[in-house]
Amino acid sequence: MTQQLPQVPSTEPELTGVRNFRDVGGLPTADSRRVRQGRLFRSGHLAHASDTDAAFLSSLGLHTIFDFRNDADKALEGPDIELPGVRNVNIPLTDPADGAEFWKMVRDGNLDQLRSILADGKAAGRMSASYRVIIKHRTAEHSRVLHALAEDSVPALMHCAAGKDRAGLSIAVTLLALGVERDAIEADYLESNAAHRRYKVHRSDNSPAAMSPEVMELLGPLFDARAEYLAAAFDTITQTWGTTDRYLEEGLKVTPEVRERLRARLLD
8 A cells, every 4th residue: 555655844836847846855764764855856857947946946955967868858858957056967768769759659640540559558568668678777877876876966856858757767766775665655756646747748739639538548658657667667676686685786786885875865
């Protein structure tokens, strides 16, 4: 059963050009500690941040922004805004060519084409498969993030395009390293489904037919945060490494000493 997130003070303003922003502070660890407020944030991309959004983000005292988008994402949405004194680190977790034809059809395809690639569970299956691939094959990238956080990169903001999948997995991996309960990681992940957080679906045809209820139903699994997707990531850890500790130490080269530095920086 998914546990409720603790009731803690929220640092969540009404940002106009940045979706899915939140502080992950307050999440509980297995040894009764909590993630410290104001240390680790997540969001969608910052390319469309307003001046007011930028002023708020600047007030957080960020050291590093981790952007997990690839070049194709940045060509579609634009580069992040630059915040004075903040380091921007781009670590793509998917290649521009990955699924390029698929995503073109999502944007441009008609109803019959969308049915062919998304209906009968194919959309959800694709999402679960992508989570498995990122966990199993992007270990160097996740290792880089955790080592950076342990050294000097806090406070940090992690984002991708929607702040749901690539950023969601990177936050989940970080929280696993901190010893946060899996139920709490899932509860935070599912917060991306809130109406005000969701990524706006892009379709080249803005006619009613292009955004019809059936089309939106077909597209839904691609833009949902679903427990089954995160479970696929956790299952991949178990199937590949056996335990979280082995995943962190053997897969990500994160030693117990690095984990302790992470905990010192990010936990109360």
